[in-house]
Amino acid sequence: MTQAKTSTKLSARLAHARTRKTITAFLLTAMISAVLGALALPTLIVLGVGMMPALVAFAVDDTPSYAVFQTVAPLNLAGVIPSIFSLWEHGHTIQAAHGEVGNAYSLMTMYGGAGIGWMLTFMMPQFARTLVDSIIKVQLQRLGLREKAISGDWDFEED
Amino acid sequence: MALETKQEQSTSQGPSDRLDERYVIAFGEPLAALRSPFAEAVAVTDEKGHGESLFALVCRRDMSFRLGTLKAIEAIEDANLLNVAAHGVVKRSESEGERYVIVLERPAGKRVVSGSDPTFRPFPEKTVLKTFLPALLKGLAALHERAVTHRALRPDNLFFDDADCQGIRLGECVTTPPGMFQPAVYEPIERATAVPAGRGVGTPACDYFALGVTLLALLTGRVPASHIEPEQMIRGRLEIGSFKTLTSGCQISSNAAELLQGLLCDVPEKRWGHEQVHLWLVGRRVAVPTGTRSTLAYQPFTFKSQGYLNRRALAEALAADGKEASRAIRDKRFLRWLERSLNDPAAAQAAASVLRGVKGFTGRKRMKDEELVGNLCLILDPEGPIRYRNIRATPDGMGPLLAEAMAEGPESAIEDVIYMLSSSLPVRAVDTKTEDDKKPASSMALFLRLRGYLRDPSRGFGPERCLYELNSGLPCQSPLVVKSCPMNAEGVLRALDAAPPKDAKGTDPVDPHIAAFIASGLSFTEERTIFNFSRSAGGLRKQRTAELGLLAALQQKTKVGPLCNLSRWLAARLQPVQESLRNRKSRRELGARVDALAAKGDLLGMLRLVGNESIFRQDNQGYREALIERNTIRATRHSLEEEGEHRWNLALEYGRQIGVGLAYLGLFASLSTLLISRMS
Structure with a gap:
């Protein structure tokens, strides 16, 4: 009874902390967006369009450490950065920004990076499990052989 | 290993059908005229002899014979005795085994x-006193010189020494317990x-009494007092003395009567012995003893409506009805009678001490009525x-009786008999005997030991x-x-x-008889060393090792040589010792080494091997370590097999972390590539 109570309390505290974190992240993003909007609107446009998958990941991420977001966002950003560099090189204008976000190749790079991030999110646990299962199987085999050898050498009372 | 299929002749030599490698015992040729009550007589051929006429007596296996006496008289060569030529164990036949001959x-x-x-x-x-008596006297003297008694002197145990029936010889006295076949x-x-x-065993005085009765029988042509009931004869002897009772109604000369009165005296110390009879034979005057030791009371003690003046007769009557006697002796009149009528204050004091339950001998608070009566009878x-x-x-006489x-x-x-031996009676009897006072201390020590x-x-x-302990033979x-x-x-x-038995594993080679027989032949120190096993606590391993230890020690002590069949028997019995090893390899190795030593008949080697405690200590230590290791493995395996859910969560967490790591790596790689390309 006490344990269940403690568990419920813990879950509530975690959910509360998560909400606070989300609000903080939202506010931080809004502030950065406001600053960027005022100082570098074309960059904000490219980032806003290009980083949409990261925002979706943030929204749907229910892992305690925002692992999905942390996986998708860096790769998404890796796909967006070349477009931003290109924007800065070809004139930091709204038209250039529209050109970048309208360019299929650029979009593919940006969303492709995010896609790879999503892929990693789904595949890596499976890969890790397969790896751990294999390691444990080998370990069990080794232990089984050792136990058999010991039982062969010694007469145990309960045998 | 099937023991019965592996039996073989040991290298040690057992008894053969020849004694001393010269006397061939013809078990198939009985000599009925020479047989003894407990021993059949058979013909003997001496292969190295010079025509001496011999015969052999075959002793019973289940009864004690007088081995000590036999060893004492084997060196005697006396014309008045049946001299011993040889003795020992001889094989009678395969089916009937061996016998002492x-x-x-x-x-x-x-x-x-x-x-x-x-x-x-x-x-x-004239024949009896001048021919028979000197021969018998010399024969007895030859025995008594070696501190042994005959205790079988009676007319039917005398042999004529020649066909003319002139000389006479004493018959054998060793095949039966002393006095057992004496009427x-x-x-x-x-x-x-x-x-x-x-x-x-008695004393020489017992032999001289028997000599007196034998002479009387030869003179009268009948067993003395054979015309009266045995009880009457005993009562008569108790009351009027043996001489008067036995010679009553006999026609004997005053000369012979004098001799018989000396020999049939009821007081052993006064009874004529070799010296007196010899003096009498040569015509010297010898004082003739009179009277009996038992002094008569002034007033009779009434027991079961009968008055007793004679203390020995009263003892006999009391012993005949223990229950009634225990009531009678608890009556104060009994002690008063002892002190006043019998005029024996010492006896009264001893009786009072016993009646008070003094624990001087038994150490027990109460004694049975029969033991109480027995004690009073001895007083x-x-x-x-x-x-x-x-x-x-x-x-x-307790040995042959048991x-x-x-x-x-x-x-x-x-x-x-067992109760009698465990009671205070033998010790009191030895303590109170005046006749057997030569070695009372050793006899008392023996009974206390028993x-x-x-x-x-x-x-x-x-x-x-x-x-x-009581029957060396x-x-x-x-x-x-x-x-x-087996005699040793x-x-x-x-x-x-x-x-060796068919069921070697289940047959204990040291059964109670063998253990007791062996122990009785050991000195105190040897017994303490060899026989410690019987008191050692411990499981089957220790018991079996102890069995082997006893037999190995005996093999070494007796120098009997290799004992292959017995070794195999013991090797089979040692299976629990081998099984006490938990390590299978060590067990197989131990078994193989035990079998190899058993094949050589080396009990001591087997003992050294299975008695080596370090083998068992190491095995025990190894077992404990193996058990811990196996349990750890089992626990680990169990946890690995059972924790699937936890493992999935763990894999999920690890997978995500790897994903995060790879993502940041990708970002870093992308940035690095871009920067490098822009800079170049």
């Missing part, structure tokens, strides 16, 4: 009197009431036998130990070896080696 000089003539004849032709006084009349009064097996008749229930036995009870039963007889043995339930003790009675008639530890080892 005594080879004796064969008398040239027949028995003086046939045993079956109650009456016979009397011999002339009561030939026994001095202090032993006459004892049961036949319990009459004891009344210190020279008489120990009287307990139906048993009457002298302290030195042997007879154990050989022929019934169980109640064994119990009575009481200790009877209290000890360990192997090597108990009634069996008493049996062998009794072969080991264990069913495993009795057929081989070496014989037991040979017998065990010669006939």
Whole structure:
């Protein structure tokens, strides 16, 4: 009874902390967006369009450490950065920004990076499990052989 | 290993059908005229002899014979005795096993009197006193010089030394317990009431009494007092003396009467011995003893409506009805009678002490009525036998009595003898005897030791130990070896080696009889060293190792040589020792090494191997470590097999972390590439 109570309390505290974190992240993003909007609107446009998958990941991420977001966002950003560099090189204008976000190749790079991030999110646990299962199987085999050898050498009372 | 299929002849030599490699015992040629009550007589051929006429007596295996006496007289060469030529264990046949055989000089003539004849032709006084008496006197003197008694002197145990019936020889005295086949009349009064097996070795005075009765029988042509009932004869001897009772109604000369009065005196110290008879024979005047030791009371003591003046007669009457006697002796009148009417304050004091339950001898608070009566009888008749229930036995007759009870039963007889031995009676009897005062201390020590043995339930003790302590001439009675008639530890080892049982694993080679027989032949120190096992606590391993230890120590002590069959038997018995090793490889190795040593008949080697505690310590240590390791493995395996859910969560977490890591790596790589390309 006490344990269940403690568990419920813990879950509530975690959910509360998560909400606070989300609000903080939202506010931080809004502030950065406001600053960027005022100082570098074309960059904000490219980032806003290009980083949409990261925002979706943030929204749907229910892992305690925002692992999905942390996986998708860096790769998404890796796909967006070349477009931003290109924007800065070809004139930091709204038209250039529209050109970048309208360019299929650029979009593919940006969303492709995010896609790879999503892929990693789904595949890596499976890969890790397969790896751990294999390691444990080998370990069990080794232990089984050792136990058999010991039982062969010694007469145990309960045998 | 099937033991029975591997039996083989050991290298040690067992008994053969020849004694001393020269006397061929013809078991198929009985000599009925020469047989003894407990020993059949058979013909003997001496392969290295010069035509001496011999015969052999084949002893019984289940009864004690007088081995000590035999060893004492084997060197005697006396014309008045049947001299011993050889003795030892001889194989009778495969089926009948071995027997102890005594080879004796064969008398040239027949028995003086046939045993079956109650009456016979009397011999002339001159023949008896001038021919027979000197021969018998010399024969007895030859025995007494070696501190042994004959205790079988009677007319039917005398042999003529020639066909003309002139000379005479004493018959053998070693194949039966002392006095066992003497009719009561030939026994001095202090032993006459004892049961036949319990009459004891006695003293030379007993032989001189028997000599007197024998002479009287030869002179009169009948067994003295044979015309009256035995009880009447005993009562008469108690009341008026043996001489008067036995010579009553006999026609004998005053000359012979004088001799007989000297020999039939009821006081052993006053009875004529060799010196007096010799002086009488040469015509010197010798004082003739009179009277009996038992002093008469002034007033009779009434027991069961009968008055008793004679203390010995009263002792006999009390012993005959223990329950009634225990009531009578608890009456104050009894002590008063002892003190005043019998005028024996010392006896009264001793009786009062016993009645008060003084624990001087028994150490027990209460004694049975029969024991109480027995004690009082010894106070009344210190020279008489120990009287307990139906048993009457002298302290030195306890051995044959126990042997007879154990050989022929019934169980109640064994119990009575055992109780008697464990009671205060033998010690009191030895303490109060005036006749056997030569070695009272050693006799008392023996009986005190026997009481200790009877209290000890360990192997090597108990009634069996008493049996062998009291009967040096009794072969080991264990069913495993009795057929081989072993007379010592070496014989037991040979017998065990010669006939291992079919069920070797389940047959204990050191049964109570063997353990007791071996222990009785060891010195105190040897017994302490070798026999420690019987008291050692511990499991089957320790017991079996101890068995082996005992037999190995004996093999070494007796130098009997390799004992292959016995070793294999013991190797089979050592299986629990091997099985006590937990390590299978060590067990197989130990088994193989034990079998190899067993094949050589090396018990000591086997003992060194299985008695090596370090093997078992190492095995135990290894077992503990293996057990811990195996349990750890099992626990690990269990946790690995059971924690699937947890593992999935773990894999999920690890996978995500790897994903995050890879993502940041990708970002870093992308940025680095871009920067490098822009800079270049």
